[in-house]
Amino acid sequence: MILRLTLLAALISTSALASPETDRWDKHKAAVTITRDDFGIPHIKGKTDADAVFGMIYAQAEDDFNRVETNFINAQGRLAETEGESAIWRDLRMKLFIDPAELKAQYVASPAWLKSLCTAWADALNAYLASHSAVKPRVITRFEPWMALSFSEGSIGGDIESINLGKLESFYTGQAVKLTAVELGSELLEPAGSNGMALAPSRSTSGDALLLINPHTSFYFRSEAKVESGQGLDAYGASTWGQFFVYQGFNRNTGWMHTSSGVDNIDEFALTVEKKGGKYHYLHGTNWRPLAEKSITVPYRAADGSMKSRSFTTWRSHHGPVIRAENGKWIAVALMHRPVAALEQSFLRTKTTDLASYLKVATRRANSSNATLFASSKGEIAYLHPQFVPIRDAKFDWRKPVDGSDPATDWQGEHSLDQLPSVMNPGSGFAFNVNNWPWTAAGPDSPKQAAFAKYMDAAGENPRGPNALRLLSGDRKFDLSALLTTAYDPFLQGFADTIPPLVKAWDALADGPQKVRLAAPVAALKAWDYRASETSIPTSLAMLWGDDMVKRFGPVAKLDEEAIVPYLASAKVPDAERLAALDAAVGKLAGDFGGWDVPWGHINRFQRLTANINQSYDDKLPSTPIGFASGNWGSLASFGARQREGTKRWYGDYGNSFVAVVRFGKDGPEARAVHAGGLSSNPASPHFRDQAERYRTHDFRKVYFTDAQLQGHVEKMYRPGE
Template sequence: MKKIIIAVTIFISACSQNPKETTEVELWQATADKVTITRDNWGIPHIYGSTDADAVFGMIYAQAEDDFNRIEINFLNAMGRLAEAEGESEIYRDLRMKLFIRPDEIKAMYETSPLWLKKLMNAWADGLNYYLHTHPQVKPKVLKRFEPWMALTFSEGSIGGDIERARLNRLENFYGDKIINIPDEKLDLTKEPQGSNGFAIGPKNTASGNAMLLINPHTSFYFRAELHMKSDEGLNAYGAVTWGQFFVYQGFNERNGWMHTSTGSDFIDEYLETVEERDDGVYYFYDDKWLKMATSVISIPYKTFLANGEEGMATKQVTAYHSHHGPIVRAEGDKWVAMAIMEEPMKALIQSYERTKTDGLASYKKNMEYHTNSSNNTVYADADGNIGFFHGNFIPKRDPTFDWTKPLDGSTSATEWQGIHSVDESINQFNPSVGWLQNTNNWPFSMSGAQSPKKADYPSYMSTYTENPRGLHALRVLENSKDFTLDSLIAAAYDSYLTAFEPLIPSLVKAYDNAKAEDKVDLAAAMKKLQAWDLRYAVDSVETSVAIYWGRELMRMSSEPARANKINIYEYMENKTSATEKLDALRAGLAKLTADFGQWDMAWGEINRFQRITGDIVQPFDDNKPSAPVAFTSARWGSLAAYGQRTFNDSKKNYGTRGNSFVAVVNFGKKITAKAITAGGQSGDVNSPHFADQVADYSDGVLRDVYYYDTDIKANTEEYYRPGTRKKVNK
């Protein structure tokens, strides 16, 4: 009996012991075991997880495999921690971010996030930390561990860009230790236009009878990755993902697609604060009262470099000031300037993620009611045959008697925002009878030709952009076009006509014809080519080279007076420059060509090149290393396929760095069909076969098939594995 009692006691004791605690790594591994990553023959990852959180874990892991460096840099920038990696030169960039993205507030926001969003943020951090755990050879610059709240600091494509409207030189002059002698930044009208193209084609104009969408962001190359993420909870999104974010930013699901273009709506304001410094702080005047300005001490750690080559760390502390309008970002005379922007990181992340699971026009409109996609328009199409356009998404209501293009008087409540315009109050359009919509970062009043909304029907602050050469070009390729297919939509997106030269070349011809014979003999050969030119770019076109080198010189001499006189740069070039200036610009362009290449009659493709030789974020270029010819040009000349290019360091050839970074065309219907291309290749690793395998097709404007359905993915699979291993698993 005694033996039986002892045995029972031992059994009970064993059962009552605490089970072995699951380690963090084991939890990561358990999630990884529920995720598969399929790499197709272009290296594009197709991630599957049973839950959305599992899919997020896998997709961020796959991103890290392709380019962890870009993920880390994006989050260092978003959190105001670049100086920890780059040193003292980035202190004021970090300060700018920390004026708006305040870690303690973001951490508290994470704690109050809905449970489903917390799960996604947790999975995001776990996926990155698991990647670092399984890749000990990867040495982060700063972020050796990711926390879930960090996802809220880079929540969509607007807030960070909005913050960058505060100019660094002015910020340093206000918060720096001394006044720096840096000329005020002025709008450079010669810079490459930034933004994107979006076309939506209605069923009446397509051969399939389905709606179609062109997705064509014009960002810096390699700014976004291409991927496909899917779960059993209704997620099935494909498209472009900004490195480090866990949602498809521009893309499509089985029911609808979305393309963001930069908006001309006014969604940021500056306020002039009348200030008075007192013993207990700084006060500002508002509605006949003096209010105390809030302060916060911002610490900015930064890397130091010692004389012996060793690295260290130091910290700069800045006392920042905030009125109720926003943080102080500069001074103007004796006034302090506060900057008001949309600041809703959690709502922005929710909108960005839920957008990927919308299933038609009604749900997409509902998603827009978050009003956090501040800097973007949206071009839309869906499987029900709807097409649409949303102009902006965060537009404050304002008193129209004030000039909102200038800093406002901050001392009166009359200049306060009066709420936000609803989606229906904004400049939108759905299913126009012409059967198409377009936006090229131009004004919305030509989105569907003659059926476009009218400017007079809206407050001026709703749209501040004018028409641009790409917009005029879009009208040319969309008006009266029928029976679009994927291939003909691609052809439209790469149409070679350069609309900006349509008025400019005749103005040059006129100047040449009216010049004295002795003043134009040196220009005769070049002018003969331009007079016969069809205004279309091509790799073998000498005319394209001459026109662009002339246009650059004319634009350079026109930029400052056009800006000062508030005249459209193209109008100034055509109508305000003299005949002599036009001819002198041509001489200068020809001289530049001759100096760089030994002759002026150079084929455009010999000058305009695509090169990717390292995985560096700031790409180096070398005329002596392989590169590919590119026919399409800078967007400033009206090229729909944008290729922002210039010379670098000692190069003579021109190399692209921004423009067509990702291009996709989508046909909606019972089954999705799509084609796409990514600049260079999917991977940032120079040793990867997918580092530059898309260069030739990219340069030629040839798009590859998108593999969206399981049968197509399996038929084109290169690797099939779980995070943490590249070993194949059973399909």
């Protein structure tokens, strides 16, 4: 009897598993191989693009399912379901734009080829969970194809995340806005962005185009993989966890590096609002239009573990949703939200063969926040401006909310690609962007600022810009090693601008205790060449001095709408304050490290202890010295570090993450790369921090792009689920 029941249970179980879904899983598994190289990096091969997507996402889940799920929890506005009430406002912000019903409808209407990729994406994650019962999702227990459309662009902070959470909360609660130290200006975050450089054959020792891929992100934000299919996919590079396209990387013929742009294409509109007949209306011209109302419910996990929810009535104008109130007006925001087009563009550009095909993909104009540095095996190079730029009346200052009741402020369509400040195949032989303006992107062949509307750039210059331009100008020729050296050039332009006024202030100081106390530190700064290194004592002095100066003058500079470095270099800063900040820095160095003459590498450290998204740090545990510094002060190689809870040393968690240099040879690409720490999130894996020393010394590993290059470097080969 027991045997019969056991057999019956087995038959029922088999029948339950047999389904169109599991049939798809099995077909994908049979058509996919995953080869892990000696750094644990997956090389995925599939018969079709959908097979390759299945293998790519399955491998990502193996390496860090938590980050995959978390990205899509956040993208769908479901963080509060796991992180509690504090995440309600982040979720509400996402839900103002992300509506599952709308995404499902867009998925159904999307092209068949894209639907097949979205289905393979969901299949991979569901198959992974089915075969890894020990992995417990925090929120999403089943992935559906439409979900891929909720996070389709790849940036570390999308356009939606530009909306201020404190002001959104204030609008719905009536409580005063709680500004953070960063919002006040008294603390600098590491600049969100990246570096990209493209060199033409005329500037290359080999006669081939070269490309620097240097994203600045939070560490471990992206995976790394080679993805190949029988339908022409053949790409290598970094993919944001959970996304099925190589976001920053290269294929056999083209390479693409995205940098956060200063283009002004997110606009705010001040609405004149009145309640009429029990409903809110807003003035547009001489007409009162009804604000569209929508109730949004945000579930959240309460402190006792139970699930609760809060509901909000939200309003939307023809410009976009209302996100805050200001000076008696309601503020609506307009930004790009094209999930299908963005996902199409993100995937299709990985299969381009030259600049013309890349530009054809870009005609979807669904890349809003990123400039692109491009290079190809044909020797083409380019700086490409973000493709989504609304046409607006130039008489308005679009950096601030405009009058939404004035029809003249309405968007008037979009600029075509040939109306953007891009540059292709410049005579200078180089193109670059380091999150600065485009007006120096190709030296003398750059776009001319006077020819374009002011809203084409709102970022202006930054300390990295002049440094990069200095390094690339002239007629010097580069190979991969020289490009790598350039990418890590240690010159800190921000301190070259701000330290001389400090030295001058000390020179003018009357004899006395402060003059004596600061004599040796100032002498060290006087002799400094403004280059960071592990052994540099002046770098330590400058970094702590700069940190103190930001606390003193950051809020004032922010109110004056001035960039912090030019402000600190200006005569607006009293000499006494410059010297007081140096006194404070010297005192802090002595208090934390026993003296002011501390090498930068003793303070500035890389440490990876856990698989947690939010890392913990400990001065008593092993860490690695890092010689480069913050991009805020002009370091091209960015390492955003600060003291953590309970530490005296500064630990980095943002900046250089995945970095690569590529040569587009006629016989295929040659590339070198490094990944912060290592690819795996498992502390027990040999690939958890096997690249930490390479990250420190810039000893990039060779990228195995072809089967021949991979030969002899295989750790294991398997099919998903094996």
